[in-house]
Amino acid sequence: MVEDGFRNIAELLREHAAARPELPALVQDGQALSYAELDALVDRIAAALQREGLAPGDAIALSGLSTPRQAAVFLGALRAGVVVAPLAASSTPADFAAMLADAQARLIFVDASAAALVPAGRRTIALDDPDFEAWLAPPGSRPQDVTLRPEAPFNIIYSSGTTGTPKGIVQPHGMRWMHVQRGAKYGYGPGKTTLLSTPLYSNTTLVVFFPTLAFGGTVVLMSKFEAGAYLDLAERHRVTHTMLVPVQYRRLLAHADFDRHELSAFEIKFCTSAPFPAELKAEVLRRWPGGLVEFYGMTEGGGTCILEAHLHPDKLHTVGRPSEGHDMRLIDEAGIEVAAGEAGEVVGHSPGMMSGYHGQPEKTREAEWFAPDGRRFIRTGDIGRFDTDGFLILFDRKKDMIISGGFNIYPSDLEAQLRRHPAVADVAVVGVPSEEWGETPVAYVVHAAGDATPDPELRAWLNARVGKTQRLADLRSIEELPRSAIGKVLKRELRDRYKKETQA
Known part of the structure; x- marks a missing residue:
C-alpha cells in the first residue's frame, strides 16, 4: 500500500478494486464509476495506448472539462508509463499548438470545449464522442506491465500565460508520490470524499486528486465551479475533503445560502495557488467546520510551506512553516543567504522537485540555485521573511507574476x-x-x-x-x-x- 515505498499511483487502483470493487471512485452529475469499473477502464486505455505504439516516456495531451473519462485517460496513461501533458482549454490556438509541439504529444485527447484548438492534421481522440469507445481496447484487455523509477516523467504542467512561449514543468513520478505520502496525515481513505471544482489540468487540483485515489477515497468532480452547486454537492455527498483557491472561498462564504448548508462532515479544506488574505482565512475557520490547510510552493516543486490554520490561528498572516524534510532558505540578489530575520528571495529543496523545464535547459538553470554544499534548490521569485517561530511571511513576487x-x-x-x-x-x-x-x-x-x-x-x-x-x-x-x-x-x-x- 501507500506506506510500502514508491509505487506507480495508477497501480494502487488494482488493490482498491480488489478490496472494495463497488466503492465509488469517481462521481459526477449523479453518475458513479466504481473502483472495479475505473480499474477496468484504465486497463483498456493503457492497452489501447500500447497498441498505438506508445512506450514509457512518450507523451499524450489531454484537454477539456473535468470528467471521469478525462481522469481515466490520465490514469490509463500512467499505467502504461506514458507522460501526460494536461492543457488548458482556455489557451489561445497558438499557445495550444506550441504546447503540443513542446510536449511532443503523440495523441491528443479533447472534448468539445477544446476541439477547436487542435491544429489541423493532428491525431485526435474525442473524449465526448462515441468513437472513444471504438478506440478503446476490447473489454477485459490488460496492458503489458511497465516498471517505472521515481525519476521517470509523470506529467508536463504548463505554467506560462497565453501569449509567450509556454514552459513545460516536468514532474517525475517521485514528486507525485511525495504528494501522496504527505496526504497520509490528512485522513484520506475509503469512505472519505473529496470535492474538486478546479480543473484537472491544474497542479492545484492534482495535488489532492491523486492522494484521494491512492488512499481509496471517492472524488466528486465539478466541470465548472458555481458556488450554489458546490454547496449542494458538499452537503449531498457528505464531503470530507476539498481543494479551493481563495477566490472560491470568498464566493462560497458570500453565497446567501452558505450558512443554511450542512457541512459538518468536512475534515480538511485545502488552499493554494494565490494569496490567501488573513481575514479570509479567519472567516473560513469561523464559519466552516473542519480544518484549513494552506500550501505554499511552486508547480516546479522545491520547498513547500504548510499552514495548518486551525492549529495556528495567530499565524494567519503567514503561509506556514517548511514541510518536514523540506529545506527553505532566503537569498539576496547576489545569491547569498541573508541573515536571520532579513527578507530575501525564497528558494527550496525537497524530495519533490521538477526534472526541469521541458526542452528549455536555460530556463531550468535560471530557476535553480545551488547551496554551497552543491544541493539543488528551486527559486520561487517570491520575497519573504521568516518570523522567530519559523513561519514564512510573504511580501512581494520578485518576478511580478x-x-x-x-x-x-x-x-x-x-x-x-x-x-x-x-x-x-x-x-x-x-x-x-x-x-x-x-x-x-x-x-x-x-x-x-x-x-x-x-x-x-x-x-x-x-x-x-x-x-x-x-x-x-x-x-x-x-x-x-x-x-x-x-x-x-x-x-x-x-x-x-x-x-x-x-x-x-
Whole structure:
C-alpha cells in the first residue's frame, strides 16, 4: 500500500478494486464509476495506448472539462508509463499548438470545449464522442506491465500565460508520490470524499486528486465551479475533503445560502495557488467546520510551506512553516543567504522537485540555485521573511507574476502582445487587488506619437487575443512609465498609482 515505498499511483487502483470493487471512485452529475469499473477502464486505455505504439516516456495531451473519462485517460496513461501533458482549454490556438509541439504529444485527447484548438492534421481522440469507445481496447484487455523509477516523467504542467512561449514543468513520478505520502496525515481513505471544482489540468487540483485515489477515497468532480452547486454537492455527498483557491472561498462564504448548508462532515479544506488574505482565512475557520490547510510552493516543486490554520490561528498572516524534510532558505540578489530575520528571495529543496523545464535547459538553470554544499534548490521569485517561530511571511513576487483566480499570469506575455499594436510605444502590466479574483491584470500604455486610439479599444484588441483568464481588467494611458536609474520599470509605483486613481 501507500506506506510500502514508491509505487506507480495508477497501480494502487488494482488493490482498491480488489478490496472494495463497488466503492465509488469517481462521481459526477449523479453518475458513479466504481473502483472495479475505473480499474477496468484504465486497463483498456493503457492497452489501447500500447497498441498505438506508445512506450514509457512518450507523451499524450489531454484537454477539456473535468470528467471521469478525462481522469481515466490520465490514469490509463500512467499505467502504461506514458507522460501526460494536461492543457488548458482556455489557451489561445497558438499557445495550444506550441504546447503540443513542446510536449511532443503523440495523441491528443479533447472534448468539445477544446476541439477547436487542435491544429489541423493532428491525431485526435474525442473524449465526448462515441468513437472513444471504438478506440478503446476490447473489454477485459490488460496492458503489458511497465516498471517505472521515481525519476521517470509523470506529467508536463504548463505554467506560462497565453501569449509567450509556454514552459513545460516536468514532474517525475517521485514528486507525485511525495504528494501522496504527505496526504497520509490528512485522513484520506475509503469512505472519505473529496470535492474538486478546479480543473484537472491544474497542479492545484492534482495535488489532492491523486492522494484521494491512492488512499481509496471517492472524488466528486465539478466541470465548472458555481458556488450554489458546490454547496449542494458538499452537503449531498457528505464531503470530507476539498481543494479551493481563495477566490472560491470568498464566493462560497458570500453565497446567501452558505450558512443554511450542512457541512459538518468536512475534515480538511485545502488552499493554494494565490494569496490567501488573513481575514479570509479567519472567516473560513469561523464559519466552516473542519480544518484549513494552506500550501505554499511552486508547480516546479522545491520547498513547500504548510499552514495548518486551525492549529495556528495567530499565524494567519503567514503561509506556514517548511514541510518536514523540506529545506527553505532566503537569498539576496547576489545569491547569498541573508541573515536571520532579513527578507530575501525564497528558494527550496525537497524530495519533490521538477526534472526541469521541458526542452528549455536555460530556463531550468535560471530557476535553480545551488547551496554551497552543491544541493539543488528551486527559486520561487517570491520575497519573504521568516518570523522567530519559523513561519514564512510573504511580501512581494520578485518576478511580478500575477495570480488571478488561481491561474498564473505573466505580465511580460501581455506586454509583448500589446507592443504588436501600432498605437503602443511602451507598456507595463501589473497585478492589482481584486475581490473577485484575488488579483487581476491592468495595463499602463504609452501611446505612439500622434496616436489617439481610445483606451477601451486597445483593451478590447488585447483581450480578443489572449485566453479568458489573462484578459485585462483595465487599460490606462500614461505619458511615461516610471523607471529606475538603470531603466527598470517601477511596477510598484504603477500599482500605487492605480490604487490612488480608483479610490479618488
